[in-house]
Amino acid sequence: xxxxxxxxxxxxxxxxxxxxxxxxxxxxxxxxxxxxxxxxxxxxxxxxxxxxxxxxxxxxxxxxxxxxxxxxxxxxxxxxxxxxxxxxxxxxxxxxxxxxxxxxxxxxxxxxxxxxxxxxxxxxxxxxxxxxxxxxxxxxxxxxxxxxxxxxxxxxxxxxxxxxxxxxxxxxxxxxxxxxxxxxxxxxxxxxxxxxxxxxxxxxxxxxxxxxxxxxxxxxxxxxxxxxxxxxxxxxxxxxxxxxxxxxxxxxxxxxxxxxxxxxxxxxxxxxxxxxxxxxxxxxxxxxxxxxxxxxxxxxxxxxxxxxxxxxxxxxxxxxxxxxxxxxxxxxxxxxxxxxxxxxxxxxxxxxxxxxxxxxxxxxxxxxxxxxxxxxxxxxxxxxx
Numbered sequence: 284x285x286x287x288x289x290x291x292x293x294x295x296x297x298x299x300x301x302x303x304x305x306x307x308x309x310x311x312x313x314x315x316x317x318x319x320x321x322x323x324x325x326x327x328x329x330x331x332x333x334x335x336x337x338x339x340x341x342x343x344x345x346x347x348x349x350x351x352x353x354x355x356x357x358x359x360x361x362x363x364x365x366x367x368x369x370x371x372x373x374x375x376x377x378x379x380x381x382x383x384x385x386x387x388x389x390x391x392x393x394x395x396x397x398x399x400x401x402x403x404x405x406x407x408x409x410x411x412x413x414x415x416x417x418x419x420x421x422x423x424x425x426x427x428x429x430x431x432x433x434x435x436x437x438x439x440x441x442x443x444x445x446x447x448x449x450x451x452x453x454x455x456x457x458x459x460x461x462x463x464x465x466x467x468x469x470x471x472x473x474x475x476x477x478x479x480x481x482x483x484x485x486x487x488x489x490x491x492x493x494x495x496x497x498x499x500x501x502x503x504x505x506x507x508x509x510x511x512x513x514x515x516x517x518x519x520x521x522x523x524x525x526x527x528x529x530x531x532x533x534x535x536x537x538x539x540x541x542x543x544x545x546x547x548x549x550x551x552x553x554x555x556x557x558x559x560x561x562x563x564x565x566x567x568x569x570x571x572x573x574x575x576x577x578x579x580x581x582x583x584x585x586x587x588x589x590x591x592x593x594x595x596x597x598x599x600x601x602x603x604x605x606x607x608x609x610x611x612x613x614x615x616x617x618x619x620x621x622x623x624x625x626x627x628x629x630x631x632x633x634x635x636x637x638x639x640x641x642x643x644x645x646x647x648x649x650x651x652x653x654x655x656x657x658x659x660x661x662x663x664x665x666x667x668x
Contacts, residue, residue, distance in 0.1 A: 287306055290372070290381055291318075311654070317378065347377065369394065402564065403565070428449075432453070468582060468633065470552055478552050479507050479553070480555055481548060482508065485571075492519065502618075548577055556586050567590045575641075583632055585616075
């Protein structure tokens, strides 16, 4: 059985727990080390060994840098808790820096894998800081055997220019073992009016909030918008003030993944898959979780022209692509959505192969098999798969 040591920047991140579950389902033995965010509880992961390196703070880059340097300096102390892994998977750049030091603890260094699912704005700066960060990344990538990333646009717009190692695409598909049921667009059950739009997940785009609030006010009940998830409050002038005062837009709190997905997406006709958080850069290149969650459960995606999300739904022949989110554009969009047209869009989404949006056991086995081959280890589940 392949042994994987997973280094992560946030032990309590639900996405980390999902990746651990994927690797375990694929046939790997997983151990983990990483930081914990100050506002998060201690990690509750079903693993024999979980090592917390330090506590870090969200949006405090200097503090996180110092914590990374400290963990890198002390690697011989905490690294003794682990026997030699076959592969070290480092999630994000700071963990790759730590992985380099950790790999030197053993006479035969483990294979290094870099998992990068977002391109931070600092990496894209065109000043001395940005150039320095990219140089550091290039240096750390040299002995790395494999890159795991979630969108082809990250490769074409960034990593191909960085001289990255061979890459494998691991999309943000829904990973929900034991939850085989999926949702259904309400239009297919005759619930046509009002049109309901869902914006779920990481809520961090002030432009989207303003646009959805404005169009729902203007249409005065013809369109209702519901928000669910965790708002990044520092990105909004007054998130709760705006949502509480809105006439036809509401914030319904957080939701349980994957338990609530079918129910919350079955309650909306459209999923808002637009984000201007890092406009023209990361936001244009990513394929967000809500895209896969929504499409799996029948919601019609709305995407912005020129983004990877728009290219994704255009390849599948589903959803709606708009040139901008100006109020005039959104008014025209929703005013044109007759019940018949909404049902037509919903039928196209519902007809898609669910494997396009949901990660199954075979994909987990394939991923672990690829990691095993990097280390020259025979993947136990490859034959069974």
